[in-house]
Amino acid sequence: MGELVNVTVADHLATIRLDRPPMNAVNTRMQAELSEAAAYVGRVPQVRAAVVYGGPKVFAGGADVKEMADKSNLDMGAFTQRLQAAFTAVAEIPKPVVAAITGYALGGGLELALCADFRVCGESAKLGQPEILLGIIPGAGGTQRLPRLIGPARAKNLIFTGRMVDAAEALRIGLVDEVVPDAEVYTAATRLAARFVTGPAQALRAAKHAIDAGLDVGLDTGLEIERLHFSALFATEDQKIGMHSFIDDGPGKARFLGH
Numbered sequence: 001m002g003e004l005v006n007v008t009v010a011d012h013l014a015t016i017r018l019d020r021p022p023m024n025a026v027n028t029r030m031q032a033e034l035s036e037a038a039a040y041v042g043r044v045p046q047v048r049a050a051v052v053y054g055g056p057k058v059f060a061g062g063a064d065v066k067e068m069a070d071k072s073n074l075d076m077g078a079f080t081q082r083l084q085a086a087f088t089a090v091a092e093i094p095k096p097v098v099a100a101i102t103g104y105a106l107g108g109g110l111e112l113a114l115c116a117d118f119r120v121c122g123e124s125a126k127l128g129q130p131e132i133l134l135g136i137i138p139g140a141g142g143t144q145r146l147p148r149l150i151g152p153a154r155a156k157n158l159i160f161t162g163r164m165v166d167a168a169e170a171l172r173i174g175l176v177d178e179v180v181p182d183a184e185v186y187t188a189a190t191r192l193a194a195r196f197v198t199g200p201a202q203a204l205r206a207a208k209h210a211i212d213a214g215l216d217v218g219l220d221t222g223l224e225i226e227r228l229h230f231s232a233l234f235a236t237e238d239q240k241i242g243m244h245s246f247i248d249d250g251p252g253k254a255r256f257l258g259h
Helices: 028-043 073-091 108-113 130-134 142-150 152-161 167-172 182-194 201-214 219-235 237-249
Strands: 005-010 013-018 049-053 097-101 104-106 118-122 126-128 164-166 178-180
Touching: 005 028, 013 028, 013 182, 028 073, 049 182, 073 108, 097 108, 097 182, 104 108, 108 126, 108 142, 118 167, 118 182, 130 152, 142 152, 164 167, 167 178, 178 182, 201 219, 201 237, 219 237
Parallel strands: 013 049, 049 097, 097 118, 104 126, 118 178
Antiparallel strands: 005 013, 126 164
16 A cells, blocks of 8 residues: 555454565655554444554654754644644554554653554563653654553653553553563454454444544433434444344344445
8 A cells, every 4th residue: 555554354354564664664665655554444344453563672762853853833833733633543443453563662652552452562662652762752643642551650750751651551450451472463463354354334433433432421421422423323224134133033143244
């Protein structure tokens, strides 16, 4: 699909592959290609789930510091707007997304991983938000998505110190969902994502939106978002399949069509 980000699809599962050696530093071109990749994965009905993968050695080392170092504050306002938009496009893919983290996920790399629904990392992976060591703060969602995931105190600890955490600590604090041997990261991530490929696509889309949108509003508004999605799903074929399968054959035996 692109020079720095490409998408492959097999068995209804898309892989969004970052490919900018040696560290997959996120520059302006990668931002644009990430947005395009996310839009493609989101709109193609044959794709039911996705994995974001940086390759066997590194997920992403962060934004491209060389590209940013001499920019003005006005330049960076526009740059960060594009960067946030690219990552938000990944976060808003209306399908289950798993980040497969090898090596380093630092700065913008961790912020990209935070846009996935689940994170699988290798045993030697290192994760962190080191921007404070450069005299700045995270600018692509770290101050917002990280505390929503692991809580404000833990997020402040990582952001204020700029320290890296290893895989064991990342799992303990809820930053990642699974730790596997380094060589098995992509396989484990695709195995997790594949669980959703045969699920009810419209219900998964609704569940993801209800959860994500509900985090940003009050409880009453969140409940209304849930109610609207819940009732709308009774217009889908999968709802009929799921409920009649439950009645006739018991739970867990439905074969959904995805619409």
